[in-house]
Amino acid sequence: MELVVQPLGRSFAVKAGDNLLEVLQANGVPVSYSCRAGRCGTCRCKLVEGKVLESAGDAKLTNPGGGSHVLACMSVLTESCVVEIPEPDEIVAHPARILKASVVAIEDLTHDIKRLVLKSPKPLSFSAGQYAILQFTPEHIRPYSMAGVADDDTLEFHIRKVPGGRVTGYVFDTLKLGDAVRVSGPMGTAYLRRKHEGPVLCIAGGTGLAPVLSIVRAATALKMTNPIHLYFGVRSSADVYGQAWLDELAQRNPNLHVHVVIATNEPGTRHRVGLVTDAVSADWSDLRDWRAYLCGAPPMVEAATLIAKARGIAMEHIYADAFYASPD
Template sequence: MEVSILPLHRTLDVRAGDNLLEALRQHEVPVSYSCMSGRCGTCRCRIVSGNVLMTGATDTNLPASNGQTVLACQATLIEDCVIEIPEVDEIVTHPSKILKATVAGIDDLTHDIKRIRLALAKSFEFSPGQYASLQFTPQHVRPYSMAVTANDGEVEFHVRLVPGGRATSYIATQLKVGDAVRLSGPLGTAYLRRKTSDPIICVAGGTGLAPILSIVRGMAESGMNNRVHVYFGVRSPRDIYGSRWLDELKERLPNLTTHVVVATAGEPGPYRTGVVTDAVNQDWDTLKGWRAYVAGAPVMVDAASILLRHKGMKAEHVYADAFYSSGV
């Protein structure tokens, strides 16, 4: 049985029943992966022709065919097919880990956003823009994006406290410095692509600023000089945070421009008012040839993704992992 791989134009000799990700790895095809259990989304690829069988926990024995996007780790090869893997030159392979961490600090960033710093027992490799699952207790588990880049010391997360939220209520009332936390990851596909000189636009809503900070910090550390615009949308002036970090990044990235957009107009101030996607729409007639990183609430992420594509950006160059609020 044969599987053709695009855009490499390679043909693999495989057996019916082989796992797609394992087949790609065995034939040394460059492909991103992390958890290998269908959670992180990193090994996403597209079925160009033919069929594979989805064998993950949620899609057991369901066929996937032409045009469908699948996770390679959850796909079983059943016939000749053509598979397209994205961005061969931007592979990330950070094996998923479960690490013990300790709360090193809890700080207030705004009236309802806390900064949580976790000291690591072991090194935790991830790409800027990815996220991890944090288990505070067996009943309090929630994914959050890293706001910093990988280092040997600690990781940082920004958590908005949601009234009645299961995990955030625990964070607000019980979590304390010195507590143990279990960290699992990395997860997510909206990680920094370092091998491009394309201009970049970042759109963040609320604590969606955390992964955007990680991405822009990663750009600075890598010496990237791409033109980059960061749009940060908040509900009201009291929800603004991170200005100092963005100003520091401007000193390291001379091509960085930041825009803070406040949805609720109050007293006249230095910030733009309105919806963050409207600000992007007003500023750009075309974004053809650009790349984007989008993070925040699903409604904002969906609206921004549609807008960016409408402005001429390739769909595959819009990188987004939405923050879902259920069960927080």
């Protein structure tokens, strides 16, 4: 059997039953990976031709059907196939780790958002925009995005209280300074593409600002010269947070342009009013050659994806890890 890898234009013989990620790595094909267990999504690639057997959850046979995406670490080769992977300049490889950390700060950012800061004796290697799984107790486990950069000596997370939420209720009502937290990661594919030199669109809804802050902080620290337009959408002015961080970043990075959008029309507001996706749609008619980072609730991410595509951004250049609220 022959596996053809695109866009590198290479081909090599493999055996039925081989793991796709292991085949790519054995043949020197650059591919992102982290957990190797089907959880993080980092090794996601596009199946263009042929079939693979996906072993994540219930095993299923997947064929392209117009371009199916599969996780390389969970894909077993069953026949000749063509696989398209991200460009080599977008590859990241942060082996997943489990760290023991402790709470060094819990601060109120808004009426329902807290800033959680953790300290670990060992650093967590990650790319800006990725997330980790936080385990506060065996019964309180949830994913949250890092808001800082890998060079920081602490890990920063923004946590919104979900009504009836068991995990967020624990964080707000029980968690205290000095408590131990288990950190597993990194995970996620919406990380900063450092070699892209064109314009960047960042759309954040609510605590989706955390990974966007990580991306903008990293781009600023790296002295990237890309024009960056950051749209931050919330329900009301009471839900706006991080304004001082955004102002400070804009002072340090002349290429950063911040747009705060609130959904409710309040007397005397200094923010734009409406849906954040409508603001993007009104501001831009052509986004070809841009990259987009979308972070927030699934409906916002889905609407933003449609707008980005309609304005000319290719799907492979739209990076998103939607936030799913859960009472668990």
